[in-house]
Amino acid sequence: MNKRIENVLKRSEADELLVSDPIAIYYLINRRFYPGERFLGLLIKKDIRPKLFLNVLFPSEPIEGVDIVSLSDTDVLTDVLSQYIDKDSCLGVDKTLQARFLLLMQEEKIARRFINGSLAIDKTRAIKDEEEKQLMRKSSQINDQAMAILKTLIKDDITEKQIADQLLGIYNSLGGEGFSFEPSVAFGKNAADPHHMPDDTKLKYGDVVLFDVGCTYKGYCSDMTRTFFYKKGPDKLQEEVYNLVRKANEDAENFIKKGVRLCDIDKTARDVIENGGYGKYFTHRLGHFIGIEDHEYGDVSSAFKDLTETDNIFSIEPGIYDPETMGCRIEDLVIVTDDGCEVLNKYPHDIEIIG
Amino acid sequence: MNKRIENVLKRSEADELLVSDPIAIYYLINRRFYPGERFLGLLIKKDIRPKLFLNVLFPSEPIEGVDIVSLSDTDVLTDVLSQYIDKDSCLGVDKTLQARFLLLMQEEKIARRFINGSLAIDKTRAIKDEEEKQLMRKSSQINDQAMAILKTLIKDDITEKQIADQLLGIYNSLGGEGFSFEPSVAFGKNAADPHHMPDDTKLKYGDVVLFDVGCTYKGYCSDMTRTFFYKKGPDKLQEEVYNLVRKANEDAENFIKKGVRLCDIDKTARDVIENGGYGKYFTHRLGHFIGIEDHEYGDVSSAFKDLTETDNIFSIEPGIYDPETMGCRIEDLVIVTDDGCEVLNKYPHDIEIIG
Numbered sequence: 001m002n003k004r005i006e007n008v009l010k011r012s013e014a015d016e017l018l019v020s021d022p023i024a025i026y027y028l029i030n031r032r033f034y035p036g037e038r039f040l041g042l043l044i045k046k047d048i049r050p051k052l053f054l055n056v057l058f059p060s061e062p063i064e065g066v067d068i069v070s071l072s073d074t075d076v077l078t079d080v081l082s083q084y085i086d087k088d089s090c091l092g093v094d095k096t097l098q099a100r101f102l103l104l105m106q107e108e109k110i111a112r113r114f115i116n117g118s119l120a121i122d123k124t125r126a127i128k129d130e131e132e133k134q135l136m137r138k139s140s141q142i143n144d145q146a147m148a149i150l151k152t153l154i155k156d157d158i159t160e161k162q163i164a165d166q167l168l169g170i171y172n173s174l175g176g177e178g179f180s181f182e183p184s185v186a187f188g189k190n191a192a193d194p195h196h197m198p199d200d201t202k203l204k205y206g207d208v209v210l211f212d213v214g215c216t217y218k219g220y221c222s223d224m225t226r227t228f229f230y231k232k233g234p235d236k237l238q239e240e241v242y243n244l245v246r247k248a249n250e251d252a253e254n255f256i257k258k259g260v261r262l263c264d265i266d267k268t269a270r271d272v273i274e275n276g277g278y279g280k281y282f283t284h285r286l287g288h289f290i291g292i293e294d295h296e297y298g299d300v301s302s303a304f305k306d307l308t309e310t311d312n313i314f315s316i317e318p319g320i321y322d323p324e325t326m327g328c329r330i331e332d333l334v335i336v337t338d339d340g341c342e343v344l345n346k347y348p349h350d351i352e353i354i355g
Numbered sequence: 356m357n358k359r360i361e362n363v364l365k366r367s368e369a370d371e372l373l374v375s376d377p378i379a380i381y382y383l384i385n386r387r388f389y390p391g392e393r394f395l396g397l398l399i400k401k402d403i404r405p406k407l408f409l410n411v412l413f414p415s416e417p418i419e420g421v422d423i424v425s426l427s428d429t430d431v432l433t434d435v436l437s438q439y440i441d442k443d444s445c446l447g448v449d450k451t452l453q454a455r456f457l458l459l460m461q462e463e464k465i466a467r468r469f470i471n472g473s474l475a476i477d478k479t480r481a482i483k484d485e486e487e488k489q490l491m492r493k494s495s496q497i498n499d500q501a502m503a504i505l506k507t508l509i510k511d512d513i514t515e516k517q518i519a520d521q522l523l524g525i526y527n528s529l530g531g532e533g534f535s536f537e538p539s540v541a542f543g544k545n546a547a548d549p550h551h552m553p554d555d556t557k558l559k560y561g562d563v564v565l566f567d568v569g570c571t572y573k574g575y576c577s578d579m580t581r582t583f584f585y586k587k588g589p590d591k592l593q594e595e596v597y598n599l600v601r602k603a604n605e606d607a608e609n610f611i612k613k614g615v616r617l618c619d620i621d622k623t624a625r626d627v628i629e630n631g632g633y634g635k636y637f638t639h640r641l642g643h644f645i646g647i648e649d650h651e652y653g654d655v656s657s658a659f660k661d662l663t664e665t666d667n668i669f670s671i672e673p674g675i676y677d678p679e680t681m682g683c684r685i686e687d688l689v690i691v692t693d694d695g696c697e698v699l700n701k702y703p704h705d706i707e708i709i710g
Binding site (some may be wrong): 094 | 392428429448449450451452453454455457458469470471473658
């Protein structure tokens with residue numbers, strides 16, 4: 001049995017786990033399936049080879065260490081599952097398992113009890129192994145390079161969309177596969193909307209320019225934000241805002257190490273911004289976990305009291321969104337280490353005038 | 356209460372329905388939400404104003420005829436729901452409701468019984484009202500126009516991707532919003548793979564050219580396939596294949612009217628191809644229902660024995676995928692009428708040499 005499956009089973013409260021999320025399955029057996037509306041499931045339990053329930057519409061090469069159980073559209077799903085699942089077991093199902101499957105399984109009593117079994121997978125995924133850390137480093141390295149190229153594309157009257165449309169090509173040329181999320185490009189007042197999507201807004205002299213972008217590399221995500229000034233440096237208030245955000249980012253990153261509470265990392269950044277008088281303009285959590293998905297289980301927020309563990313990877317992205325002064329966010333990804341953290345983004349935090 | 360909600364409740368076996376699929380909610384109250392991992396739900400029951408459970412992160416204008424119940428990330432979902440759901444009721448939940456919500460609801464016993472309540476919605480959606488029919492007609496009209504433009508773009512050595520990349524612009528120029536699905540463009544032997552995605556294959560003299568494309572118009576989907584010949588007409592076997600597919604399409608369309616079994620429509624087309632000796636090369640169902648989504652509940656297949664109803668809309672898309680001769684598919688959308696059907700695609704079925 002592979003190490004990841006072993007780690008998940010160690011954390012699991014259920015007797016057996018039926019994993020149905022294609023991304024969790026990819027994590028566990030390194031194969032991606034796109035089952036659409038068809039059932040897909042990986043059954044894992046101690047001392048038994050994992051079984052992959054796979055519709056014949058999605059043929060697969062053999063998978064090392066995994067038995068494939070073929071399903072067809074005319075099979076009764078619960079009949080097949082009950083040949084492999086102990087009807088007296090407590091079965092952990094995926095948090096995303098759809099009701100149309102779960103209700104049938106419950107009706108046919110294929111297990112004694114059904115529980116949400118995802119936490120064991122989510123917590124295992126939150127601790128990256130060596131291979132994953134390497135891929136995350138490379139993905140962020142590409143993102144750093146892309147940021148350096150992106151800022152050279154701006155000029156008077158170019159639109160946010162015209163910039164965003166060039167980013168996929170940049171990632172491809174650097175070895176990335178695609179976006180890890182839809183890129184945000186925001187000029188001027190748009191930067192004060194933390195969820196702004198690129199539109200036809202044209203760049204003007206003196207605008208703030210915010211890029212929140214990320215790619216995937218061999219399936220692993222990057223995610224970084226930088227805020228620039230177009231042709232003209234910040235005025236006094238803007239400089240104050242920028243430096244507060246920068247200090248919030250860097251104080252939080254300096255605070256991180258194994259065994260601190262995630263909520264306290266959030267507080268470290270939030271205190272900086274609150275003490276600076278801009279607390280009400282920092283309207284979101286400080287960060288989110290990331291890996292195969294841009295947003296994975298785990299928050300850097302006041303509500304998340306878990307302790308960091310070595311090899312957690314998450315974002316640190318304080319922001320101030322003051323419509324009168326400016327919108328600003330500075331975001332890096334970090335890997336938690338025993339006595340600190342490794343910041344994956346090397347693109348500097350300094351105030352930078354571009355164009 | 357609006358007509359669509361009324362129709363769903365008439366068909367429902369449950370006492371109350373908790374709709375959580377954002378597309379079903381859009382269908383019922385004409386608002387689109389993108390809740391991500393947050394809970395979204397619309398509770399409908401007889402003689403009570405619908406309640407929309409909506410996270411405060413997704414602020415909404417008031418919605419006529421609907422009460423909005425705000426949720427925040429710190430609320431206990433089941434506490435809120437149980438204020439509105441009768442604990443002695445049989446609650447219909449969406450087939451796509453995630454286990455993490457359903458298991459909590461069951462644990463807290465917010466209802467006496469939980470069933471899959473989606474069929475009532477799916478069957479209501481399968482019968483289009485006047486407004487929907489108009490939008491579907493317009494969407495297919497744009498698709499007809501796009502097909503006529505698309506075929507003029509081909510030339511020696513252009514790649515499938517280069518053609519596909521131009522299609523979004525064509526739809527936009529014609530008033531469409533976007534793709535209803537990723538377009539398929541297949542040259543030569545690629546046409547014999549019914550799921551081929553556009554790649555760097557270059558067009559050559561004598562190739563078959565297959566376009567399977569669709570757009571959305573005001574949220575409603577089109578979907579059509581035509582197969583052309585590049586610069587050189589079909590040889591004798593290709594002509595035979597093409598004419599069989601055409602006859603399968605037209606015989607099926609002529610057979611359609613209110614009250615026939617969907618499996619018999621499939622059989623009408625399949626018989627033509629089987630009698631022509633190509634049965635083993637027609638490897639998929641004849642069609643699928645369509646509307647707000649490209650694939651909606653309802654199949655035109657041997658397994659689907661339901662009767663057609665007036666104002667059903669589905670695709671008729673026979674194909675022959677013979678790697679030795681050619682791949683060919685001819686697909687239209689149709690609206691069932693009392694005594695026949697209205698074919699939404701006016702683009703002709705004739706053999707056409709392009710380029």
